[in-house]
Amino acid sequence: MNEAELAIHNPPPNLTANTPILDLYEKNVGYYQSKRLGGNELWLYNCIGPQGPYLNRFLVSHLAKTRLTPLLAWKTDSIGYLHWGWNYWFEHVGGPYLQYDTFDGRQNGDNFIVRPNRAAYDVYDSIRSEAQLDGAEDYELFTKLAATKPLLAKALANSLLVNSYTGDRSGTAVDVVHRQVLDALVAGGPDQAYPYADDFAAGSQSWQTNSGTWSASGGMLTQTDVSRWDHVAGLEGRAYGDVAASVDLQIRGVNPTGGNENWAGIVVRNLNPTDFESGYLVAQRNNGEVFVYRSGTTLARAQAPGYAAGQFNRLRVVARGSTLQVYAGSGHAPVLIVTDSAFRAGGIGLASGGVNVAFDNVRLNPEVNPAEGAAVSVSSSYDGDGWNPRGRRWSANLWRCVDGVDQCGSRECDGRPDLAGGSRVGAVSWAGGSVPAIGGANTGNGFPVDFTVETSADGVTWTPVATVADHAQSGSAPVWFTFPPTTARYVQVRGTELRPDGEGGYRMQLAELEVR
Missing domain, CATH: 2.60.120.560 (Exo-inulinase; domain 1)
Incomplete structure (x- = not known):
């Protein structure tokens, strides 16, 4: 059993499909998605409402709204779209059934999207009818694309529609995405990733x-x-x-x-x-x-x-x-x-x-980070007190973990995750911490000035894969450093020149080390 829904009522037990009007769905997404997850079919519906910014087929609406409504059904995991109406050529709903002048009468786009061709026992098509058909074909094309590239399909759909009332009203934009879907269907290759x-x-x-x-x-x-x-x-x-x-x-x-x-x-x-x-x-x-x-x-x-x-x-x-x-x-x-x-x-x-x-x-x-959850070890080398050409260095030979951030205190130190079993890697990323952890001007002062990225298969023999000198103090956002792909169990960041920590010392502090 199915019925169009203008409000949420106590449904009969034999109701196996829900068909909410668009604004009702938008205001009760959790309710209708829980019904769908519980086994009911989900359809979307529009008629004389909703109006305003919502998707619909009115003559005064942007034509793209007509085409995008079936795409909204696809996005919400609805299996269909119920529309009113296709060919209701009468003046009143429910009678008296007065014949309507479909070419010279008042029509807001609600009752019909085709007109009668009596002489040929046929119908005259309309631009809105064609746009709705294009939307139904988009539904099928997105379904096909999602079978092999679900992230690309959803990303393209998200570029056109944010919700039931916010979307791109440009017919050109819809056509461009349509072509992108067709190109992706024939191109093969992997799905997209969006870091x-x-x-x-x-x-x-x-x-x-x-x-x-x-x-x-x-x-x-x-x-x-x-x-x-x-x-x-x-x-x-x-x-x-x-x-x-x-x-x-x-x-x-x-x-x-x-x-x-x-x-x-x-x-x-x-x-x-x-x-x-x-x-x-x-x-x-x-x-x-x-x-x-x-x-x-x-x-x-x-x-x-x-x-x-x-x-x-x-x-x-x-x-x-x-x-x-x-x-x-x-x-x-x-x-x-x-x-x-x-x-x-x-x-x-x-x-x-x-x-x-x-x-x-x-x-x-979106990528698998081999360093995620890996055991991290750190070490530091004693540099000695006193002055040197690059300035004084705090020389305590120690390391500690503060608030989940690995940090070591000396002129030279390193941190290395154990990528158990070995992984194919080609980039490393981290953000510099704030020492002391108060932000402001200290944000990123744990980022080293000079450093190398090294890889190893055994944790004993290390191969430099990237060397950086005079790097600027980072903000809180991560910075990526790439190198030729290689297989490694360990990736090490070795800081050889550290930055002042704001308390008269020098620290290296890395947050959320990522490897890919």
């Missing part, structure tokens, strides 16, 4: 929002409206399956309703970039709790050790297949491990629920 980093120093042009009060300034993206629980900024034109996604977030204020139970976080694998009820919301509450939420259900929750209310805290999720590992607080181990296969690929969003929040240092790594 991404954003410190918002240049603004937030890559992010589209659905609601809220968002602004980018001072190297942060902020959302200050605490009145609602559905504000999302979605990343345009990209998609991710397996990904390590992280963000620094600072909850600055909360709605009195719920107080510190309110939250902010990151959404991975959502169907539309501004959804937080499709895909997985990984969020932090201001009381230190971290949770994973999917389509109306909280899958897991835990307390983050060392959470500092009112300060920037790092939130990180590693999604590999059906496993999500969540890292938060001061510990090294994941605070949550969730197994769920409902959503395997999709977009990325930054979400705010009843909080005033600042986001910074978004990092998305």
